Amino acid sequence: MDKETSPSSQVSKTIWRIFFILLAMGFLFVVYPYIKTVFFMIIISWLLAMIVNPLVDYLESKGLNRALAIVIVIFIILGCIVGLMALVVPAVMSAIDSLTTKLQTNLIKDLTVQLEQTFEKNFNNAALARDLISKGEQLGGEMLVGIGQFLKNAGAYVAFIGIVPFLTFFMIKDKRLFKRMLISQVPNRYFELFLNVLQKVGNQVSKYIQGQAIDALIVGLLSVIGLFIINLVFDHPVPFSFFIGMLAGIANLIPYLGPIVGAVPAIALTVLNNPGNVGTVIVWIAVVFILVQIIDNNVISPLVVSKSVNMHPITVVIAVVIGGNIGGMIGMLFAVPVWGIIKVTLKEVSWGLRSYKLR
């Protein structure tokens, strides 16, 4: 029998492979804290590459050089991000300052008096109201300081903004090269199966992520328009309507919980802004977010989000909770796409194993 194909040689090859995989996993586990940032950058660049790839393909189909097409698309996106940051960050910073002052002055005093009266009347315990207010004040102050610190550290993200487009450029430009390098390592036996499954998973995942990005953008714009109309009608009760609207769009990526996460800042900031007709404004904000959800669920989402990653609501909630436990808000944002990728991969691998005669 040929030595290379003897069963004992196959077994020892498999053992060595498993050993190297375990070694690589152990190595990754040890170095993860040091490469965490790079890893995060690669994930963001990969997502960005998937989102903008169709646009690059379109420009290339019109005769533009691929590298030039990528540069144009990345510059447009960077321009939008930098422009938005230049508009939003200073406004949010000054607003946080003014809100902090407000929190420490009139609003808190008014709320304390009102709550004390209510608690005195209903529970005969005014001290509890004072305690609650002081806890709330402390929490609100910490949150605002946190947001302020995050925005003040924006300079530290410049490196991030510089490296991500660089990685994205090469991920789009050399996509086929990376794919070929990966596939060249696959044994002949699994070659067609691997190529086919990789292609199917890639297609479905990129369609899903592109759909989610478009959905988030449209939901964000609709929320901005809704809040803009409220501001026109009620004499500007909602501060940073653009920022809140776009935040609602991003939060919408978290199924079921997203719309609430989007509406809460709008209502909270309106309450803190304390306009005359606060009750009516809050009702209208709720109406805007409910309307946006109805439009999203019935029109936008069915049109733009791929059905290949359809998930049961229970699965979605479990994935979001696990994601939240692992990585907080970012974990919640990524939970469903990551679970979607796992689901599609398992489905396609199972199809491949059933369809191909593995010799």
Next chain:
Amino acid sequence: MKNPIWENIVYRKKSELSDTMQVLAKVPIFADLDEKEIVEIEKIVHRRKYKKGEPIFRMGDPGLGMYIIVEGSVEIVEELDNEERKHLADLGNGSFFGDLALLDESPRSASAIAKVDCDIIGFFRPDLVDLLYRKPQQGIKILWALARIIGERLRRTNEQLTNLQREVKVRKNG
């Protein structure tokens, strides 16, 4: 005098590239493409080595794309129910097979087995579809050539069918 270090790194790599391109340029499916377009194809094909007796694809597998033999020999066989193989054809250097799989995922109608150690180029449907989006003119040239090849095969099949029908008729009439 040849430099043994640089000859191995630069010269051989260049010759390997041109080797793939030369083979591709001779395949009828790429006959309408110019040199620049052949370079694009060279970037998306997969070059692989198969050992003697190793299957390239098996009958019944989902079709994924076509293969071009750079060097070696491939046997096309039909796999029968009793685990026997019926020989259909032998293909040599420059031949291509499995081209119908560029159009859809229908199961392979036969198996392809390497008769000797082979050097083979694979060109697959997902890459053709991607090329059609990115460079439609180039993709259309390939599809046009593929349609010509399939049309030619259909014409030959029709001729054979007509001849067979004629033969059957003659035999019936005695």
